[in-house]
Amino acid sequence: MSIEVIGTYAVAICLLIGAAFALIGTIGLLKFNDSMTRLHAPTKVGTIGIGALLLASMIHAHVFADGSMHELLIMAFLFVTAPISANFIAKVNIHRRSCDAPPPPPKDDTWSTLNVPEADRELAEPEKV
Amino acid sequence: MTVATDFMNIAIILAFIAVALAQVLSMVRLVIGPSVGDRILALDTMVVNAIGLIVLLGIAQGSRIYFEVTLIIAMLGFVSTVAYARFILRGDIIE
Amino acid sequence: MTRAFNWLFPHPLLTVLLTVVWILLQNDFSAGMAVFGLILGVIITKVTAVWWPERPGGVSVIKFLSYALIVIWDIMVANIQVAWIVLTKPNSKLRPAWIVIPLDLVQPEAITILAGTITLTPGTVSADLSDEGHSLLVHVLHTDDPDADRDGIKERYERRLKEIFA
Amino acid sequence: MSLFLVVALPFLGALLPGLMNNAGRQACAGVTFTVSLAAFIGLLTNLPAVLAGEVVMTGVNWLPSLGLNVNLMLDGLGFFFALLILGIGLLIITYARFYLSRDDNMGEFFTYLLLFQGAMVGIVLSDNILLLLVFWELTSLSSFLLIGYWKHLPAGRQGARMALAVTGMGGLALIGGMLILGNIAGSYDLSVILQNRELIQESPLYLPALLLILLGCFTKSAQFPFHFWLPHAMAAPTPVSAYLHSATMVKAGIFLMARLWPVLSGTPEWFVIVTSAGLITMVLGAVIALFKHDLKALLAFSTVSHLGLITMLLGTGTAFGAMAAVFHILNHATFKAALFMSAGIVDHEAHTRDIRRLGGLRHLMPITFVIATLAALSMAGIPFLNGFLSKEMMLEEANHTILFDTPWLVPTLAVIGSLFSAAYCFRLIGHTFLGKVRDDYPATPHDPGFGMWGPPALLVVLVVMIGCAPFLAEPFVKLVTAAVLGEAAEVPKAYFKIWHGLVPALYMSIAAVVGGLIVLTLFKPLLRVWDAAPRPEAKTIFEAIIAASVSLSRGLIHGLHNGAFSRYAAIAAVTITAAGYHAWSTGTIGAPTRSPQPAGAVEIAGWIMLVAATCGLVFLHRNRLLSLILIGIVGLMVSIGFVFFSAPDLAMTQITVEVVTIILLLLALNFLPNRTPIQSSVLRRVRDVAVALAAGGATFVMAYYFLLREAVTTPISEFHLANSYKGGGGTNVVNVILVDFRGFDTFGEIIVLGIAALLIYALTETLLNGPVRARLLNRKPDQPRAGDMHPMMMVVLTRVIMPVVLLVGFYIFLRGHNEPGGGFIAGLIVSIGVVMQYMASGFAWTSARLRYPYHGIIGAGVLIAGLTGIGSWFVNKPFLTSDFTYVRIPPFEKFELATAALFDLGVFLAVVGAVMLSLESFSRLARRAHVKDSEHPMDIDPSRDPADPTSPKTEGV
Amino acid sequence: MGLELLVASAIGILTAAGVYLTLRLRTFPVILGISLLTYAVNVFLFASGRLSVGAPPILTDATVYTDPLPQALVLTAIVISFGMTAVVVMIALGAYLGANDDSIDDPIATADDQVEDQA
Amino acid sequence: MTHWIIAPVILPALLAPFIVLAARYHIGIQRVFSVAGVVGLIAIAAGLAWQAADGTVTVYQLGDWAAPFGIVVVGDRLSTMMVLLTSILALFVLLYAIGSGWDDRGRHFHALFQFQLMGILGAFLTGDLFNLFVFFEVLLIASYGLMIHSGGDVRLRAGVQYVLFNLIGSTLFLFALGALYAQTGTLNIADLAERVALIDPADTVGIRMAAALLLLVFAIKAALVPLHFWLPSSYAEAPAPVAALFAIMTKVGAYAIIRVYTMIFPPELDVTAGLHSTWLMPAALISLGIGMVGVLAAKKLDRLVAFSVIGSMGMVMVAISLFTPAGISAALYYIIHSTLAAAALFLIADLVRAGRDNLNLVAMPPVSGAALTSALFFVAAIAMTGLPPLSGFVGKLLILDAGLKSDAAVWVWAVILCSSLVSVVGFARAGSVLFWKAKSVEAEVGAVVAPAPSTLSYVAVGGLIALLVAHTVFAGPVYRYVEATSASLFAPDPYISTVLETPGKLSKPTEDKEEH
Ligand code: NA
Numbered sequence A: 001m002s003i004e005v006i007g008t009y010a011v012a013i014c015l016l017i018g019a020a021f022a023l024i025g026t027i028g029l030l031k032f033n034d035s036m037t038r039l040h041a042p043t044k045v046g047t048i049g050i051g052a053l054l055l056a057s058m059i060h061a062h063v064f065a066d067g068s069m070h071e072l073l074i075m076a077f078l079f080v081t082a083p084i085s086a087n088f089i090a091k092v093n094i095h096r097r098s099c100d101a102p103p104p105p106p107k108d109d110t111w112s113t114l115n116v117p118e119a120d121r122e123l124a125e126p127e128k129v
Numbered sequence B: 001m002t003v004a005t006d007f008m009n010i011a012i013i014l015a016f017i018a019v020a021l022a023q024v025l026s027m028v029r030l031v032i033g034p035s036v037g038d039r040i041l042a043l044d045t046m047v048v049n050a051i052g053l054i055v056l057l058g059i060a061q062g063s064r065i066y067f068e069v070t071l072i073i074a075m076l077g078f079v080s081t082v083a084y085a086r087f088i089l090r091g092d093i094i095e
Numbered sequence C: 001m002t003r004a005f006n007w008l009f010p011h012p013l014l015t016v017l018l019t020v021v022w023i024l025l026q027n028d029f030s031a032g033m034a035v036f037g038l039i040l041g042v043i044i045t046k047v048t049a050v051w052w053p054e055r056p057g058g059v060s061v062i063k064f065l066s067y068a069l070i071v072i073w074d075i076m077v078a079n080i081q082v083a084w085i086v087l088t089k090p091n092s093k094l095r096p097a098w099i100v101i102p103l104d105l106v107q108p109e110a111i112t113i114l115a116g117t118i119t120l121t122p123g124t125v126s127a128d129l130s131d132e133g134h135s136l137l138v139h140v141l142h143t144d145d146p147d148a149d150r151d152g153i154k155e156r157y158e159r160r161l162k163e164i165f166a
Numbered sequence D: 001m002s003l004f005l006v007v008a009l010p011f012l013g014a015l016l017p018g019l020m021n022n023a024g025r026q027a028c029a030g031v032t033f034t035v036s037l038a039a040f041i042g043l044l045t046n047l048p049a050v051l052a053g054e055v056v057m058t059g060v061n062w063l064p065s066l067g068l069n070v071n072l073m074l075d076g077l078g079f080f081f082a083l084l085i086l087g088i089g090l091l092i093i094t095y096a097r098f099y100l101s102r103d104d105n106m107g108e109f110f111t112y113l114l115l116f117q118g119a120m121v122g123i124v125l126s127d128n129i130l131l132l133l134v135f136w137e138l139t140s141l142s143s144f145l146l147i148g149y150w151k152h153l154p155a156g157r158q159g160a161r162m163a164l165a166v167t168g169m170g171g172l173a174l175i176g177g178m179l180i181l182g183n184i185a186g187s188y189d190l191s192v193i194l195q196n197r198e199l200i201q202e203s204p205l206y207l208p209a210l211l212l213i214l215l216g217c218f219t220k221s222a223q224f225p226f227h228f229w230l231p232h233a234m235a236a237p238t239p240v241s242a243y244l245h246s247a248t249m250v251k252a253g254i255f256l257m258a259r260l261w262p263v264l265s266g267t268p269e270w271f272v273i274v275t276s277a278g279l280i281t282m283v284l285g286a287v288i289a290l291f292k293h294d295l296k297a298l299l300a301f302s303t304v305s306h307l308g309l310i311t312m313l314l315g316t317g318t319a320f321g322a323m324a325a326v327f328h329i330l331n332h333a334t335f336k337a338a339l340f341m342s343a344g345i346v347d348h349e350a351h352t353r354d355i356r357r358l359g360g361l362r363h364l365m366p367i368t369f370v371i372a373t374l375a376a377l378s379m380a381g382i383p384f385l386n387g388f389l390s391k392e393m394m395l396e397e398a399n400h401t402i403l404f405d406t407p408w409l410v411p412t413l414a415v416i417g418s419l420f421s422a423a424y425c426f427r428l429i430g431h432t433f434l435g436k437v438r439d440d441y442p443a444t445p446h447d448p449g450f451g452m453w454g455p456p457a458l459l460v461v462l463v464v465m466i467g468c469a470p471f472l473a474e475p476f477v478k479l480v481t482a483a484v485l486g487e488a489a490e491v492p493k494a495y496f497k498i499w500h501g502l503v504p505a506l507y508m509s510i511a512a513v514v515g516g517l518i519v520l521t522l523f524k525p526l527l528r529v530w531d532a533a534p535r536p537e538a539k540t541i542f543e544a545i546i547a548a549s550v551s552l553s554r555g556l557i558h559g560l561h562n563g564a565f566s567r568y569a570a571i572a573a574v575t576i577t578a579a580g581y582h583a584w585s586t587g588t589i590g591a592p593t594r595s596p597q598p599a600g601a602v603e604i605a606g607w608i609m610l611v612a613a614t615c616g617l618v619f620l621h622r623n624r625l626l627s628l629i630l631i632g633i634v635g636l637m638v639s640i641g642f643v644f645f646s647a648p649d650l651a652m653t654q655i656t657v658e659v660v661t662i663i664l665l666l667l668a669l670n671f672l673p674n675r676t677p678i679q680s681s682v683l684r685r686v687r688d689v690a691v692a693l694a695a696g697g698a699t700f701v702m703a704y705y706f707l708l709r710e711a712v713t714t715p716i717s718e719f720h721l722a723n724s725y726k727g728g729g730g731t732n733v734v735n736v737i738l739v740d741f742r743g744f745d746t747f748g749e750i751i752v753l754g755i756a757a758l759l760i761y762a763l764t765e766t767l768l769n770g771p772v773r774a775r776l777l778n779r780k781p782d783q784p785r786a787g788d789m790h791p792m793m794m795v796v797l798t799r800v801i802m803p804v805v806l807l808v809g810f811y812i813f814l815r816g817h818n819e820p821g822g823g824f825i826a827g828l829i830v831s832i833g834v835v836m837q838y839m840a841s842g843f844a845w846t847s848a849r850l851r852y853p854y855h856g857i858i859g860a861g862v863l864i865a866g867l868t869g870i871g872s873w874f875v876n877k878p879f880l881t882s883d884f885t886y887v888r889i890p891p892f893e894k895f896e897l898a899t900a901a902l903f904d905l906g907v908f909l910a911v912v913g914a915v916m917l918s919l920e921s922f923s924r925l926a927r928r929a930h931v932k933d934s935e936h937p938m939d940i941d942p943s944r945d946p947a948d949p950t951s952p953k954t955e956g957v
Numbered sequence E: 001m002g003l004e005l006l007v008a009s010a011i012g013i014l015t016a017a018g019v020y021l022t023l024r025l026r027t028f029p030v031i032l033g034i035s036l037l038t039y040a041v042n043v044f045l046f047a048s049g050r051l052s053v054g055a056p057p058i059l060t061d062a063t064v065y066t067d068p069l070p071q072a073l074v075l076t077a078i079v080i081s082f083g084m085t086a087v088v089v090m091i092a093l094g095a096y097l098g099a100n101d102d103s104i105d106d107p108i109a110t111a112d113d114q115v116e117d118q119a
Numbered sequence F: 001m002t003h004w005i006i007a008p009v010i011l012p013a014l015l016a017p018f019i020v021l022a023a024r025y026h027i028g029i030q031r032v033f034s035v036a037g038v039v040g041l042i043a044i045a046a047g048l049a050w051q052a053a054d055g056t057v058t059v060y061q062l063g064d065w066a067a068p069f070g071i072v073v074v075g076d077r078l079s080t081m082m083v084l085l086t087s088i089l090a091l092f093v094l095l096y097a098i099g100s101g102w103d104d105r106g107r108h109f110h111a112l113f114q115f116q117l118m119g120i121l122g123a124f125l126t127g128d129l130f131n132l133f134v135f136f137e138v139l140l141i142a143s144y145g146l147m148i149h150s151g152g153d154v155r156l157r158a159g160v161q162y163v164l165f166n167l168i169g170s171t172l173f174l175f176a177l178g179a180l181y182a183q184t185g186t187l188n189i190a191d192l193a194e195r196v197a198l199i200d201p202a203d204t205v206g207i208r209m210a211a212a213l214l215l216l217v218f219a220i221k222a223a224l225v226p227l228h229f230w231l232p233s234s235y236a237e238a239p240a241p242v243a244a245l246f247a248i249m250t251k252v253g254a255y256a257i258i259r260v261y262t263m264i265f266p267p268e269l270d271v272t273a274g275l276h277s278t279w280l281m282p283a284a285l286i287s288l289g290i291g292m293v294g295v296l297a298a299k300k301l302d303r304l305v306a307f308s309v310i311g312s313m314g315m316v317m318v319a320i321s322l323f324t325p326a327g328i329s330a331a332l333y334y335i336i337h338s339t340l341a342a343a344a345l346f347l348i349a350d351l352v353r354a355g356r357d358n359l360n361l362v363a364m365p366p367v368s369g370a371a372l373t374s375a376l377f378f379v380a381a382i383a384m385t386g387l388p389p390l391s392g393f394v395g396k397l398l399i400l401d402a403g404l405k406s407d408a409a410v411w412v413w414a415v416i417l418c419s420s421l422v423s424v425v426g427f428a429r430a431g432s433v434l435f436w437k438a439k440s441v442e443a444e445v446g447a448v449v450a451p452a453p454s455t456l457s458y459v460a461v462g463g464l465i466a467l468l469v470a471h472t473v474f475a476g477p478v479y480r481y482v483e484a485t486s487a488s489l490f491a492p493d494p495y496i497s498t499v500l501e502t503p504g505k506l507s508k509p510t511e512d513k514e515e516h
């Protein structure tokens, strides 16, 4: 088996893995019945899924053309930004009470998201969006 | 080689369908919500899946010119997710 | 000399990172390109340094790389677990939980990396920080023993990060 | 003197009274008199030529293509009228000098009067009928100003507007008639038109032309049924009434009928319309006049009546009738102007014009009494006064006129008219001057100075002179009559004399005078009958018509323009769709020339996503944040579509623009309500859906049509593909088109962006300097805000990612010429990088450390792009001509230097500046709502010294 | 089913949705409606170069390229409509802040009716 | 080569950013540069019009690319005449803005003003339809900025509708351009004229839709009923000098219709037969009627003037829709007239407002300067209503005369004459309340008397009136010019051949540039 053939199979397998993970992540998004739980599925499974697809792309470039590395950049980008996105969505869930209330922190007064400014406390609870 | 290529082509098609299906499912979550966090999450997922779609397109066409698009979508998807979330959290997104 | 170096490279690692990014963007390596990337790395770091006023203390690059390898391995393993949960576990059998991690880390960079690690590892998401930054709120997708998970995180990641940001 | 000067003098002179206003009343009137006199003398210098039967002509071209030229002509008719206008004008000016009070602005009055005089002279001297129209309408305008001269009087304002409306309408009709007439004759010059009697009368357009012209004449001359405006014009100062509404302007219509008599008269249409209108007016005017108590109103209706008489005479279409008309015009002008001035004197002295409050003035104002009585008796048709002569001729003519096949109709009506005419004349004399002296006049009347009674006296001298020695006037009247008749008829042989023998006209005349006396003796009972009789009040009707048209137009305009944008947009959508449908349905459709490309599951999935997001947006649009998320999806799917269909540049642009737009909308939504309430009814929504579906269906059909057909020939983009590299130095053809082939578009495009930013900035400034500022300061968020304004993770990450984003922006900029990318996308990416920094640490903290002058960046961008374009001027090439070369500097590889890149740099800078200035402006609005700016890049930072007083508060600021 | 049908119907649907939202009574949905119309017209303008898959207008050794001109036109159109959107959002916001009402109807047109008639 | 023909675009385009960069905070310097720029524009425009007067067509190839591949700017009689008209109008409007202090009541007036000029002038000069779209957008966005200049709730609400409606118009323009390009593969006006001839008579729906949509686009700009709804409130609420400048903007639509529907889709073209000939005339007549009825219905002077603009555009469009040389000549004459008259009226309305802070048609105590203002109003109203002796009357005669040979002559005449009467009544009512009835109203005791408007304001208005007078007195020469213009529009071959046959970069076989 030549390196091309192996590469081709590798591409195919990476594609299947990536696509499967992407799909599984989204299934989780649809299936879970709680906002925080749903957050787990796509932010990670999706990341790995795209990672595999990008890997497939890199291998494909190495097999069929003169190579490519810049997919690494996209991968790095997604890996670095995913936690922030998840963190913000979690904060939204906590702020909008669309999940169970978290236990109080052991060291400080409260969670930063719940630390609503004094001026806003008398305002009505947010409407559900 | 042809067997491998055929296999790869089938894999590409399957991957396309899987990612497209993932998009549709995310869209469902986006529409049904119920919480705004779910919707933002669904949007974020769709952006990530969109990157997958374009990567697949690049592989299928053997073209590298879609790289910048992918990179930009990765960057901007993040920015818009943060912007939506900040809007919910603070109202003003660049206070 | 040090002052000149500090003036030119307010965040040397960032400059290196930008140079690498530039080479990756070009998708093709040549010396001229690396030099050009370095020039850009210096300029951009310099221009944006005003928004990064603090200079983080010495970071052990070697330890950081080994930490990264551990995280990548964990990510791959946990991914399969989560995929399994998604595909097989009905919602009724799912036991999600909040866990609270008291932090020993104080550097924002370190805390951020810890939180990022937790999120990237499937099954856990860093959700919030306490209002003075001494605790981290984490949501777990499925657990039978939240305390064990908390200790695992502190042991596997926070300890290593404390060493890196010594 | 040149005719130009005769016409122009009053107009030029009109500038003087205003200037002389401060020099005193005498100077003001004096200068006006001098100007008029100059014109009058100028006219007289042409008398020999006119008497010799010549037609004095002069002209210059004005708008020859249209046939509108300043061609003037002076013949007997014109001379006659000009003489009346200028001669009576001189008297009126003298009279007005003494009539107007010290409160009246004399400069203004005489300005208007001279304008009017000039316009009147213009009418009668015009050879070109379009020029005549100009003067015609000018008389309406100047009379509008003169009637409304006493602006504080409602009657004046209303009378002025009514006169303008009626005569304006007539003027417009006249425009139509004249244009038709000119088109039939092939020229707008009277001298040509008057030669073409047969051509005109045989034309199918003769009748419309006749009707339109007569409409103009009748309105101007207050003929039935347009007689009603004239009495209300009496709100004007008396000199105006005397001048315009008895002697001159109202005769403009008569003049025009006389002027066009050779080509228009003699047809059955002319005869029936003109004669009957004249007859009715004559009788009606006389009857109404009898019962008017206001002296001027009485005189006004008597004018109406006499104008009817003249009209009737012109209508008969005979040469004799025309001659009688001319003679009566002359006579009427003399006695009526004298009467008006006498009435003015009475008003001036007794402070009332109400006949019922007068009487016995004979003793108090003997001079005025003599003048007025002679003039009135002339009007009544008493022998030895000129009115008798022309009235005799009228009765004579009436005897020969058979209207509607009824021989007795015209004579009978003529007698009735004359009878009432005599009656009101007698009433005027009797009830004003005769009888006992009263002791309840509002003021003590006595004869005025010579300045006021001199002018009417002079006229009365003429009245008597012509009345006793008609042969004096005969040659002149015949001269004028000849001019009226032109080549259409011979001047009658009849001689002017007092005694014609016992002809029927004499009996009719006697009957009229006697009858008039009898009617006057029965005045009181008749008045009771008159007052009791229901009759339409023309003014009320007119005002009702105007009020109705105003409220109708308000209903239409306000109903149509009710401020509802949705209706405007719906009308636009329907109009566009309907026009498109019309274009489609009236064209031909051929077979497709392209075959469809197969679509797979993935493409269909993409389509489903797009459609689902779009439909979701429609159904869920009331939730505004959700609709923003959905429109984000639409943008994302469109971008992917662009990638799929080989447009990476577009995809990048679309997605970056999308994100910036969403950021902008989120910034705005912060202030706006988060939900859209349900306001429209189900029916409205059904209507909207129908409109939307029609528009959508139409676009679908159009798009599908074009997608399956080739262009008629090779698109011009073949050239771009072929020459992009050779001529533009780039392999990304889209970018080369943008910065080179069609760089001018891009230049405009960045200017649009720059303007957008300037506008947003300017509006923000305005808002923050206005009442909105207070509202913003007091503004409360509409829901509680979460703590942790600047989360640590975001801040830390931004420190790494933002530089990377800037690097990527730079990369995209550099490669745009050859690969997807370019200055625009790079600009947006860099902006988004900076926005990330703003979002992480806040606007205040970020801009406190580094604040770019975004105005300057925009300006610099546009200037760089523009100056790059101008640079090519120095190598003698057109704006924006590009050039490029390849350079090698070790250790770098060979690279391209292109002026297009410099242009692209301009684009880049303009985009960055515009986006950032806009975002900055939006966030400045928001910052007013806050008090504190953060001092730290992140709110929570355990590494900060807890003893530091500036360390983070537990309060989530 | 062909790609052409998909694209044409997408244009139609975007237009219909855009028109419907443009007929709403508040500025915000109307702005979104105009945005949808902008999408529709951008895609239509893009489609005036016809549809080709896998033939980007980046010069390589390939022989077939899609029509680059409509792409450049759409790019210009996108940028311009971005500027316009920013402007209309700002003006609408200004109007809202001034009157505390984001209704799109223009009260001036009818306020005219309150003026007493003296003419 | 000379670059003068591009100068009307480049000069304001560079002056504006220069003002923003260098004189952002100095209104005095802004004024100096702005006025100097406009004076320069007039000089350039006069030179260009002079050059084009003998029928010379000047083509300027942007980027040195030959038409139709690149964008060309074309100076012919029509475009240079419109450029000259715009520049002259701009000067007086600018003087008024300075004299009345309007330019200092918000930020960036002068920059926006210059950009507005750039957009308008570019729209007149360009020979490329997509470039026309770009210039439309430039002029529109600048107009948005000017329209809401100095803010205020009422103005902003009107502004929202104005912007949104024009966004619909811009969208429609792109639809039309897409259809045109899909059908013909080109965007250059001259090239389009040649390519429509190639269209298969058996498949005409495409080009017909394109032609119809394009016409609607221009009809929106020209405020043709029922696409005029954007105009009344926005023109009424815009700051006066801005509204006065806007008087030329509707003419851009009229200009575009003249250009496109004489060159690309002339009346005798078979494939588009029966399109604009069917509904343009009725729409124009209805516009004329609606406009003048609106004058009668108005209860505020600013709205009255705005409706008179609609009416005068209806008049212009009636003349255009005759599509005969005489009709177009009359339209061109009337365009000049109505631009000046409408501008003067908007400025006069502002003079009225200066003393009484609203424009309701109700009597208020007389104000300082009222006599002069009322005289100016009287003259401007005469012009607008088409009464003699001013150019409105001459223009009306020209249009009536041109319309006499039309099939719809009766309608044309009836509507023009009746609407004239209605507008006369409307203007007379307004004037008599504002200026006459005021004399019967006593000023409140102790009421602050507003100062009279500045001399410069009156100079600006007086200048416009003087131009109207000149337009009347020199109707002969002006008409000869527009007649020649119209004739050249109906014989477009010199235009087309000059545009398409001038060689540019790489269209000459000798020129070749390769990588070295
Ligand atoms: Na995790």
Ligand code: NA
Pocket (backbone or CB within 6 Å): D669, D670, D671, D672, D673, D674, D782
């Ligand atoms: Na809000």
